[in-house]
Amino acid sequence: MSKIQQINRRDFVKIFGLASGGIILGCNASTVEKKFKPTIHKDFFEPNLFIHLEKNGNVTLIASRSEMGQGIRTSLASAIADEMEADWKYISVKQAIGHEKYGNQNTDGSRSVRTKLEPMRKMGATAKLMLISAAAKKWNVVESACKAENHYIINTNNNEKIFFGDLVEEASKIEIPTEENIQLKKVENFKFIGKTLKSVDLKDFTHGTATYxxxxxxxxxxxxxxxxxxxxxxxxxxxxxxxxxxxxxxxxxxxxxxxxxxxxxxxxxxxxxxxxxxxxxxxxxxxxxxxxxxxxxxNKTFNSEEFTNTLKERVKKTGKLVPGSRGNVSSAFNDSEQTVEATYTVPFLVHAPMEVxxxxxxxxxxxxxxxxxxxxxxxxxxxxxxxxxxxxxxxxxxxxxxxxxxxxxxxxxxxxxxxxxxxxxxxxxxxxWTREDDIKHSFYHATSVQYLKGGLDKNGNVTGWLQRVGFPSIVSSFKPLSDYASGFELGQGFTNNPYPLENFRLENVKAEANLRIGWLRSVVHIHSGFGINSFVDELAFAAKKDPVQFHLDLLGKDRIIKGKSNYPFNSRRLKDVLNNTAKMANWGKELPKNHGLGVSIHYSFYSYVATIVEVSVNDEKVKLENVWTTIDCGLALNKDNIKNQLEGATIFGMSIALYGKISTNNGAVEQNNFFDYQMTRMKDAPKIHIEIMDKMHEPPTGVGEPGVPLMAPAICNAIFNATRKRVRSLPLVDLGMI
Amino acid sequence: MDVNLSINGKSYAIQAQEDMPLLWAIRDIVGLTGTKFGCGVSQCGACSVLIDGNLTKSCGTPVSAAIGKEIFTIEGTSENLELLRQTWNDGNVPQCGYCQSGQLIAATFLLDKNENPSDEDIDNAMSSNICRCGTYSRIRKAIHEAVALKNEKI
Structure with missing residues (x-):
């Protein structure tokens, strides 16, 4: 963490647009000196929050990350307030302008809490220490005799207390403590972290006064x-x-x-x-x-249907070998009792946020x-x-x-x-932009085709796994003629396939970009989650095994893979979310006629998620009845907000599976508006049941995106369970199933 | 042309083309921005307002159709809207919040017309409003709870 220091008054006035006495804590603007390189995956640690405490006790906290519904303004503010021992009723949140001094503000990759929780806690803890020092000085007692509680500093010798606001002047004179002196709270002492706090913006959201x-x-x-x-x-x-x-x-x-x-x-x-x-x-x-x-x-001849057919042809032939492949799949297939093959397609998709x-x-x-x-x-x-x-x-x-x-x-x-x-x-x-502009001129989520082949021995164990994938790369938007997927894209579910497969081969086929390609909530995990979970379900069926048990068996012995990040993959945690979801859904229960259950598991943004979907299929029309999801996202900062995010991911993933399709003819996008790029509506919305694993001692991991990739495969597996009809090509509306 | 609009009980004398959708007259000329643009073709409900108590997509209604009538927007207040605001708050309903003006207006209209809506009534009444963040189950629950709150108060 950068050294914390007091920012000068001019900066403060500029940021807050007001002039009032108060303690302002900032962080060293060391990043300003660094050469600013905007890359989509730059992810470095730079504390940036400002605390502004006024004499009346009001505390203004700066939100450095953009608020787009993920509740970040509330979540990160609550972490500061918790360590500061502030009373929540005095807290308000201001949005930061775009500036390097706040550290990385790029709000994507489900990483705001993962990367900012600790720095924010330190900001709060620093404020608390300074308020304690100020009170100790005032009372002429040692700091260790003082403690902070609910916007007051208390003298433990005589229970005398002093309001935070009344310490403003004294505290402003206190030296900023060095980082070694900052002690963060223990999990069991958290007041806001790990609990539920409502959005600080509810009043504006319900009165039409939030400024978009x-x-x-x-x-x-x-x-x-x-x-x-x-x-x-x-x-x-x-x-x-x-x-x-x-x-x-x-x-x-x-x-x-x-x-x-x-x-x-x-x-x-x-x-x-x-x-x-x-x-x-x-x-x-x-x-x-x-x-x-x-x-x-x-790009005037670009036809997305022809392109899909081209990709389907390409995945029939050997592609570029992807690092991480191992063993020998050819001999594994030769030695197998049976092999299973399938090709899956996902169309181009567009974000269509409600605000254009x-x-x-x-x-x-x-x-x-x-x-x-x-x-x-x-x-x-x-x-x-x-x-x-x-x-x-x-x-x-x-x-x-x-x-x-x-x-x-x-x-x-x-x-x-x-x-x-x-x-x-x-x-x-x-x-x-009009909605039509938004639908027709976006940075689209890439279409993809995947071919999978698996071998099973006579006991139904998977002996080999071949996966060939083609999709236009996001890199093409930054570097033309990037016709193969990049490492970071293949790292989203393909190369880090969670199963310890001895014979594993991953190939990438060429896919040119004729539209602007970009990232959309959960990105390449949408393809990888769909292909892998659909295929495991197909293998389980071929092996005549229960899909949940098949996933558990395939995950094998518990193992921890360190990797390059600070977040090792732990297969036990993936099994735990699967077992928990199976329990929630009462997996194995007798189902009403025409109902089916489908399961999927996925690890993304360092979080572990398992989903089970219950569908009913009548007259070939699919309806989602229930969705059960468990997430292990490590420390859960704001629980109800996490549930809300997972509920949202359920609906978002459902829209992809049921309706999501951008197509082109003569280079032009064919869809126009919500009548032909449809969304899940309330009448389609299933009952959603979310549980969060209690992992308060683990570091926090992603929440906004990890629920999305589970939906399409769980829905299609449930349809298969109900009808024995396998859906390998999205969306369902194109198959007449909606 | 000169247009007189009555919005939330207040009168606004504005200049607007008579075929301008009410949405843009409210947002760009009157200056009340709580009513949102989402699609422009009456598909998403973000622009919902009440005109003489009737639920209306303001993006598809010319300003001339609102002359002499009472327009009710999210900046307004009514007994049912306040109950819904409270249960929206209790249930921590919004995510990005953008569609919620329209959702609240549609829900207000539902409660104005139906004192005790079933799940099916709610689904039917609210399915003209898209929430891309996917807050539907919370909206459904908050509407039920607003009804319960109202019954408690009686």
């Missing part, structure tokens, strides 16, 4: 909509703006050139034709009235100010500095609430558009 990006209002701001080429990276050949200009409220029409990101970083923007208006709707209307002739470019991409920007001579729902404000800031040639310190990124993110709002192309337009019109402007 789309709600930002700046005096004299304009509104803009952008028409983009239907084919990825196509550009404007010519356009006629006469009709659009006649729309009431439309003020200006501007051509935007594509901004191509440099290799290895940033997102750029697609370009197109922008309509500037004095309200959002006029901008939307003007856009519809543009008459644009496009140069469609090299949008950003408000004001470009003024040599400064840029942005208000936007971004997951990674630091990369946004660096990207703007790069494209607009403005020093990074002159760029302010105000992070609003995000109306859902799911990975889409990590890619700030929409911010680049707003800044480019503000520069052009010399006024603040809000760019709002």
């Amino acid at each position: 990006g789309i709600d930002v209002r700046i005096p004299n701001m304009k509104f803009a909509a952008v028409a983009r080429c239907p084919v990825t990276f196509g550009n404007v050949k010519s356009f006629n703006k006469a009709k659009a200009e006649k729309v009431t409220g439309v003020e200006k029409i501007i051509q935007l050139d594509r901004l191509v990101p440099p290799t290895g970083k940033f997102f750029g923007m697609l370009g197109g034709v922008a309509v500037i208006a004095n309200n959002t709707w006029s901008a939307f209307q003007g856009k519809l009235d543009l008459d644009i002739e496009w140069n469609y470019g090299e 991409p949008n950003a408000t920007a004001w470009f003024q001579k040599d400064t840029i100010e942005v208000w936007a729902p971004v997951q990674d404000p630091q990369t946004t800031r660096s990207e703007l500095a790069h494209f607009f040639n403005i020093p990074v310190e002159n760029i302010t990124i105000n992070v609003t609430f995000l109306g859902g993110g799911f990975g889409r709002k990590s890619k700030s192309d929409f911010v680049v558009e707003a800044v480019a337009l503000s520069k052009e019109i010399n006024a603040p402007v809000q760019v709002v």
Whole structure:
């Protein structure tokens, strides 16, 4: 952890926009000196939180990570408050601007709690120590005679107590304690950590007063909509703006050139034709009235169905051998009693957060100010500095609430558009994407095809496992012509397959990108979880074994694999969540007619999850009745919030399995809006039962994403259990099952 | 054209094209941003408001259709909405919160019309509203609890 130090008053005023007396704890801005390299998997440890205690006792805590529904503003604040021994009723949370001094703010990879819990606890503990020192000084007693409790420091000699707020002046004079002197609380003494705290933002969420990006209002701001080429990276050949200009409220029409990101970083923007208006709707209307002739470019023949067929052909032949393969699958298959083969496909998917991409920007001579729902404000800031040639310190990124993110709002192309337009019109402007824009011009979750072959001996033990996979790589969005999957992608469930398979071969086949490819909640685990869990179910059936027992047998002896991270894989924990879920679901029970149970297990973002789904299938239509899920995410910081996240992941994973499909024809995305890119709705929502393993002494691991990859395989396995019909290709709606 | 809108009991004199959807008149001209844009084609319910007590997707309703009528948005207050706010709070319902304005308005309409909705009634009434975060089971429970709370108070 960086050395904690007091920040100067000017910084404080800038951050809080207010001037009042108080203790402000910050952390060393050592990261500022480091060269800022925005990469999608940069994951380093930099404490960053600020505590602001006022004389009236109010405590303002800074949230450095973006809030997109995962409850991070509440969770991390509760960790500080716990160590500080603060009374929760005095706590309020402010969102940080995008700035290196806060440490890594990139809100993705289910890692905010994993990487920030300890630094946040230390921030709280430091504050507590200083308040104790201040009180001790005041009372002229030794510090060890004082303790903190519920916003007071207590003199244990005589039970005299003093309110936190009354210590502000004294505490401000206290030296910052060195890190060695910071003692963190024991698990059994936690007051907030491991309990349930409601969201600090509930009042705003239920009164319509939370400010999302789309709600930002700046005096004299304009509104803009952008028409983009239907084919990825196509550009404007010519356009006629006469009709659009006649729309009431439309003020200006501007051509935007594509901004191509440099290799290895940033997102750029697609370009197109922008309509500037004095309200959002006029901008939307003007856009519809543009008459644009496009140069469609090299992606104009891209047809996703043909591409899937190409991938299906490719996985029939030997692909590039992936490191981590071992043994000899060919001889294992030859020696097997039987072999099983299957090919699984998942289409392109899109995030479709309820709040569409949008950003408000004001470009003024040599400064840029942005208000936007971004997951990674630091990369946004660096990207703007790069494209607009403005020093990074002159760029302010105000992070609003995000109306859902799911990975889409990590890619700030929409911010680049707003800044480019503000520069052009010399006024603040809000760019709002229509839902159609969002569906048709995203950074898509890659389609995939997987071929699996397994061997079984006469006792039904798995003798060999071959898996060939092809999907366009996320790297293609940073480095064109990246036609094979990268190591980090294959590391999401493929190379770290949880079974100790002696003969294991993983191959990767070529897959070109003809759309912008990006990450979506749980990323490549969506493919790997679906392929592996579906295939294990097929093997169990071929071996005439119970699927839960088959998983347990296949996991073999308990083992711990150290790996490169600080989070060793422990197969016992995966078995434990499976056993717990089987118990919750009463696995093995007699089921009503036409009902079926399906199971899946998956390890992702260092968390262990097992899910069982109960479906009913009537007239070939599938309905989800119940979903039982157990997660082992180590220390559970905010329990009800974790349950809420897992409930959400259930619905999100269900939407993927039932409806998720982006297809293209002649290079253009065919779907438009929620009527043809459907979502799970309340009438489809099953009863959801979530349990969290009690692992308070383990470090915390991911929560937001790990529940997602379990759903598609558990649903399809349940359908098989009910009907003996095997679903290998998503989504179910395309098979007439919804 | 000059338009007079009555929103949550307050009168607003604005200038708007008569075919502008009510959503954008409320958000961009009146300046009440609690009502949300989600799809623009009456598919997701984020823009739900009540017009003379009737549940309406404001993105698909021209502002002219609201003239002379009472518009109720998430910035408003009513007995049922306050009960729902309380049980939304008790159940820690929202995640990102974006769709919850529309969810609360739809739930208010449900309770205005049906004093004791069954699970099926709730599913039918609430299935026009999408929650991408997936808070459906909490919404369902919070509606039941609002009914229970109301019965307790009587």
